[in-house]
């Protein structure tokens with residue numbers, strides 16, 4: 251089988267993991283921007299984005315894996331100074347085609363600074379017609395999700411380009427009703443393989459993408475193959491399994 255992992259921070263993992271993913275059939279990964287400490291200035295994120303766009307695709311290519319890079323200011327990575335400079339750099343990466351999506355961006359506490367910076371980023375991605383990958387937090391997920399949806403709708407974004415990630419089962423239907431795409435992160439403490447079975451059984455496979463959110467935190471590079479096996483064993487038809495582990499991500503993110 252073939253897989254695309256639609257949300258990773260694979261730059262925080264060693265090449266042994268990349269090799270294992272490639273051997274298991276992962277042929278594409280989305281690399282999302284996130285820096286685990288609050289940056290003291292703009293150069294932290296500018297250099298992170300250079301790493302993701304200039305180094306990561308070449309490293310993964312050696313293992314036959316195609317990379318799609320998403321750049322943006324994560325709500326937990328807002329620099330203390332120089333947000334405008336980071337946005338200018340993001341804009342130049344969109345302009346040159348080195349980055350092909352906005353992400354991951356979103357709201358953590360939904361404070362006014364987070365919201366202002368998010369709106370500027372949405373406007374930027376919208377002007378380039380790019381997909382947008384939105385984070386939702388572990389804490390107050392439903393509340394922040396509502397706020398995020400209002401904000402996205404307020405910016406008149408084409409919902410088919412929106413991916414709302416790390417959703418819980420209860421929020422999937424709401425997002426799909428609005429035509430937004432959904433990311434489901436399978437990880438201990440987030441969603442389980444069995445949760446994916448029940449989501450697809452009730453909401454179908456359209457617009458849904460499974461991901462590992464692979465990072466330096468506990469996460470599994472073989473999430474996609476393992477989820478696919480569980481889905482097939484549970485009797486989900488192969489076409490739907492392919493959609494949530496491969497083809498939806500290819501179509502929506504334009505791999």
Ligand SMILES: [Zn+2]
Pocket residue numbers: 257258259282284354463
């Ligand atoms: Zn992430």
